[in-house]
Amino acid sequence: MPYLSVSVTRDAAGHFFEVELENLGVGPAIIESVAMRYRGKLHPLTDYNGDLHRFLVAQAPELDSIQFYSSTIIGKGTAIPANAGFQMISVGGPPEEYQLITRTLQRLLQEGLDYEITYRSIQGERWRIRQDSQGPERLD
Numbered sequence: 001m002p003y004l005s006v007s008v009t010r011d012a013a014g015h016f017f018e019v020e021l022e023n024l025g026v027g028p029a030i031i032e033s034v035a036m037r038y039r040g041k042l043h044p045l046t047d048y049n050g051d052l053h054r055f056l057v058a059q060a061p062e063l064d065s066i067q068f069y070s071s072t073i074i075g076k077g078t079a080i081p082a083n084a085g086f087q088m089i090s091v092g093g094p095p096e097e098y099q100l101i102t103r104t105l106q107r108l109l110q111e112g113l114d115y116e117i118t119y120r121s122i123q124g125e126r127w128r129i130r131q132d133s134q135g136p137e138r139l140d
Helices: 052-059 061-065 095-110
Strands: 004-011 016-023 029-038 041-044 069-071 084-092 114-120 126-130
Touching (some): 004 126, 029 052, 052 061, 052 084, 061 095
Antiparallel strands (some): 029 041
């Protein structure tokens, strides 16, 4: 079974921050949906063209000042091979930008930021991960 996990890298010395979706299991994970929950409301990432950066800027406009970032579109049908990662967002550059992203995300998490990712295996088994889950939850 594919085993998705969200990995966060924080390198204060190198001023680098990254959120990556990793497949630590067997076989590809095929994304069905990605949504962010914030302040009790579910926000499908499709409303932001599958771009985590756009969602974060909508919730915290100060993040729009970050110039040194990379964000990858994720959506239905995105396949993440076994033992591979999918970079959702990374920020690197001046220390001020690193501090801004980490400080702002900490605040958003305290205000209830969460994620919900539903995916399937090539055999059709469906799974979901959330920030507070202890690994993938089988849906079938």
